[in-house]
Amino acid sequence: MIIDVHGHYTTAPKALEDWRNRQIAAIKDPAAAPKVSDLKISDDELRETIESNQLKKMLERGIDLTVFSPRASFMAHHIGDYAVSSTWAAICNELCFRVSKLFPDNFIGAAMLPQSPGVDPKTCIAELEKCVKEYGFVGINLNPDPSGGHWTSPPLSDRHWYPIYEKMVELEIPAMIHVSTSCNPCFHTTGAHYLNADTTAFMQCLTSDLFKDFPTLKFLIPHGGGAAPYHWGRFRGLAQELKKPLLKDHLLNNIFFDTCVYHQPGIDLLTKVIPVENVLFASEMIGAVRGIDPETGHHYDDTKRYIEASTILSAEEKKKVYELNARRVFPRLDRALKAKGK
Amino acid sequence: MIIDVHGHYTTAPKALEDWRNRQIAAIKDPAAAPKVSDLKISDDELRETIESNQLKKMLERGIDLTVFSPRASFMAHHIGDYAVSSTWAAICNELCFRVSKLFPDNFIGAAMLPQSPGVDPKTCIAELEKCVKEYGFVGINLNPDPSGGHWTSPPLSDRHWYPIYEKMVELEIPAMIHVSTSCNPCFHTTGAHYLNADTTAFMQCLTSDLFKDFPTLKFLIPHGGGAAPYHWGRFRGLAQELKKPLLKDHLLNNIFFDTCVYHQPGIDLLTKVIPVENVLFASEMIGAVRGIDPETGHHYDDTKRYIEASTILSAEEKKKVYELNARRVFPRLDRALKAKGK
Numbered sequence: 001m002i003i004d005v006h007g008h009y010t011t012a013p014k015a016l017e018d019w020r021n022r023q024i025a026a027i028k029d030p031a032a033a034p035k036v037s038d039l040k041i042s043d044d045e046l047r048e049t050i051e052s053n054q055l056k057k058m059l060e061r062g063i064d065l066t067v068f069s070p071r072a073s074f075m076a077h078h079i080g081d082y083a084v085s086s087t088w089a090a091i092c093n094e095l096c097f098r099v100s101k102l103f104p105d106n107f108i109g110a111a112m113l114p115q116s117p118g119v120d121p122k123t124c125i126a127e128l129e130k131c132v133k134e135y136g137f138v139g140i141n142l143n144p145d146p147s148g149g150h151w152t153s154p155p156l157s158d159r160h161w162y163p164i165y166e167k168m169v170e171l172e173i174p175a176m177i178h179v180s181t182s183c184n185p186c187f188h189t190t191g192a193h194y195l196n197a198d199t200t201a202f203m204q205c206l207t208s209d210l211f212k213d214f215p216t217l218k219f220l221i222p223h224g225g226g227a228a229p230y231h232w233g234r235f236r237g238l239a240q241e242l243k244k245p246l247l248k249d250h251l252l253n254n255i256f257f258d259t260c261v262y263h264q265p266g267i268d269l270l271t272k273v274i275p276v277e278n279v280l281f282a283s284e285m286i287g288a289v290r291g292i293d294p295e296t297g298h299h300y301d302d303t304k305r306y307i308e309a310s311t312i313l314s315a316e317e318k319k320k321v322y323e324l325n326a327r328r329v330f331p332r333l334d335r336a337l338k339a340k341g342k
Numbered sequence: 343m344i345i346d347v348h349g350h351y352t353t354a355p356k357a358l359e360d361w362r363n364r365q366i367a368a369i370k371d372p373a374a375a376p377k378v379s380d381l382k383i384s385d386d387e388l389r390e391t392i393e394s395n396q397l398k399k400m401l402e403r404g405i406d407l408t409v410f411s412p413r414a415s416f417m418a419h420h421i422g423d424y425a426v427s428s429t430w431a432a433i434c435n436e437l438c439f440r441v442s443k444l445f446p447d448n449f450i451g452a453a454m455l456p457q458s459p460g461v462d463p464k465t466c467i468a469e470l471e472k473c474v475k476e477y478g479f480v481g482i483n484l485n486p487d488p489s490g491g492h493w494t495s496p497p498l499s500d501r502h503w504y505p506i507y508e509k510m511v512e513l514e515i516p517a518m519i520h521v522s523t524s525c526n527p528c529f530h531t532t533g534a535h536y537l538n539a540d541t542t543a544f545m546q547c548l549t550s551d552l553f554k555d556f557p558t559l560k561f562l563i564p565h566g567g568g569a570a571p572y573h574w575g576r577f578r579g580l581a582q583e584l585k586k587p588l589l590k591d592h593l594l595n596n597i598f599f600d601t602c603v604y605h606q607p608g609i610d611l612l613t614k615v616i617p618v619e620n621v622l623f624a625s626e627m628i629g630a631v632r633g634i635d636p637e638t639g640h641h642y643d644d645t646k647r648y649i650e651a652s653t654i655l656s657a658e659e660k661k662k663v664y665e666l667n668a669r670r671v672f673p674r675l676d677r678a679l680k681a682k683g684k
Contacts, residue, residue, distance in 0.1 A: 144528075145528070149493070150492070150493075151491070151492075151526055151528040151529070153528070154527065154528075155527060155528055184493055185496065185497060186486075186487070186493040186495070186496075186497055186542060186546070187493070187542060187545075188545045188546070188548075188549055188580075190576075190580065191541075191545035191548065191549070191576070191577065191580050192538075192541055192542045192545040192546075195538075195541050195569045195573060196534075196537075196538035196541060196542065196569075199533075199534055199537050199538060199541075199569065200528060200529060200534045200538065203529075203530045203533035203534040204528070204530070204534075206530075206533065207530055207533070223573070223576075224572070224573070226569055227537045227538075227541065227568055227569035227572065229572065230566070230569065230571065230572035230603065230608050230611060231537060231565070231566070231603060231604070231608060232605055232607070232608065233603070233604030233605025233608060233631075233635065233642050234532075234533070234565075234603070234604045234605075234630070234631055234642070235533065236605075236635065236637075236642070237604055237630075237631035237632075237633050237635065237642040237643075238530075238532065238533050238630065238631060240633045241631065241632065241633060261572065261573060261575070261576070262573070262575030262576045262579055263574055263575025263576075263578075263615075265574070265611050265614050265615050266572050266573060266574065266575060266611070266615075268611075269572060269607050269608070269610075269611045272607050273605075273607050273608075288576070288579075288580065289575075289576055289579030289580060289583065290579075290583065291579050291582045291583060293575065293578065293579065295578075300575050300576070300578070300579040301579075
């Protein structure tokens with residue numbers, strides 16, 4: 001079985017974007033705000049956007065199941081206040097839930113949170129609980145920088161975030177650490193901000209003792225861990241300077257990396273440097289990089305090809321990357337599969 | 343000949359730091375500011391700090407010459423105003439100049455600039471010209487974020503920076519794009535901010551047409567290019583989405599990466615993915631990572647060992663990485679060497 005742990009609903013019907021644009025336009029005039037009930041998207045429309053996009057590619061590539069969350073760049077937590085974020089998160093999560101009901105064998109949800117800059121993360125708990133308990137979601141996306149590139153929140157190791165972690169531990173769900181659109185002109189969203197956030201999150205964990213407080217907390221750092229695996233020697237050396245334990249003891253019971261690295265040498269480095277137990281298959285398609293690589297003739301984001309072609313991973317190790325690690329990091333996913341006899 | 347293009351004076355006599363602390367303390371009371379002449383460091387003191395540190399390691403490791411600039415984390419352009427930065431830059435550059443005069447075969451200077459947040463980069467030109475024309479420096483360090491982690495300056499592709507570029511082209515000097523200390527608690531200085539800045543700078547160049555305006559401008563992106571080589575497929579794909587030329591045509595006549603990557607798999611990825619003409623030997627010792635890697639028994643930053651052990655680079659290619667590329671990217675270095683018959 002092949003599980004892709006990093007998929008976003010990037011192809012939602014246009015009505016969603018139109019509704020969001022009305023919501024944004026109404027920030028200065030709350031009376032003009034659209035009602036949630038103004039957004040009408042039929043099951044057929046949802047089916048169409050999935051069958052002709054993500055599901056089509058999953059079938060082509062041989063991916064069985066995707067952990068599916070709202071479009072990351074559209075979370076845009078910096079827009080408006082908590083009420084704006086809260087309404088928007090609820091809408092986006094519900095759409096992913098509906099997709100998971102329409103295609104229960106192929107999609108299972110992960111939640112975006114109604115984060116808002118300067119607002120206590122505690123305010124995200126109700127949406128989180130609804131998504132897990134009512135929608136059957138198996139994870140969340142946690143944005144370490146709801147300001148969108150200004151980095152005004154405390155580091156992930158700060159007690160600021162602890163209410164979220166307590167709930168994650170209680171509900172046995174991991175968080176993918178995933179920023180959204182950059183509104184800082186220095187940072188290109190998918191080319192700089194995403195990767196920087198991955199590296200930043202990793203280093204915030206490294207310098208702290210967060211996982212002493214939460215020994216079972218699990219973070220999935222996307223995009224192959226940003227710069228971390230490439231600079232693994234640097235990070236091992238920095239941990240040493242800071243008198244921290246070896247990275248495998250200090251972080252690797254809690255931090256995992258996905259395989260959203262879009263060329264063979266990158267995947268080879270990832271799988272050579274990071275213990276196989278910490279690598280989870282993912283492609284983030286249809287996402288930041290949708291084209292065909294002229295050097296291979298295949299889509300950049302067809303990451304299964306790189307895993308297949310790997311001479312570093314044995315068949316048994318590939319099974320861990322494709323399935324077993326995901327079942328361990330997402331216990332609710334494992335239980336949902338087992339309940340279906342899978 | 344082996345040239346290390348990335349060395350900082352991290353071991354300067356304590357008197358320098360004391361003077362700087364007095365300067366910082368006096369920001370609120372300019373009358374209390376120390377005079378430049380209060381700082382007294384003898385040639386013997388300089389000799390001692392170099393002979394027992396950088397030069398010792400260079401001789402041990404077989405490195406002939408280091409391009410030597412003021413300590414990056416101490417540039418701290420965010421502290422005080424232009425006058426503070428200007429005085430500090432002049433002092434730090436002069437010390438590197440003195441080192442280069444004391445050890446003319448082993449050190450040649452690169453300048454820090456008197457940058458200050460919100461101040462026109464034009465104000466850096468006088469110091470830059472002095473360093474090149476009077477001190478014989480062969481390059482500069484350009485800080486894309488003088489705010490120290492708040493990223494309030496425009497991207498490197500903005501006309502804001504053009505006065506520096508015009509002077510660089512005129513004087514035939516490259517810039518290493520190097521940030522300084524982070525004063526944003528989200529970003530650890532050497533574990534996140536440095537690497538993020540490398541990735542950010544690369545992407546700022548990718549999204550722009552800067553090198554159409556300056557076809558001979560040369561940027562050296564340190565720390566192995568941040569996350570760029572590891573995610574080379576992503577960047578090739580993003581360039582394609584943005585309808586830019588292939589990266590080799592779009593950026594690789596102007597952008598170069600150093601080898602400050604502190605483990606063998608990272609160096610192997612760098613040299614496999616990036617054309618050998620774009621890779622310059624460097625170690626940034628004695629810098630962020632000073633310890634001994636328990637996995638190898640050698641210093642993390644002894645990057646020559648990784649190049650030596652490379653099975654990807656031929657002997658001829660290693661010569662390019664060690665020497666020939668540096669002579670091409672730093673034409674004034676080449677001329678200085680040739681003037682000595684080297």
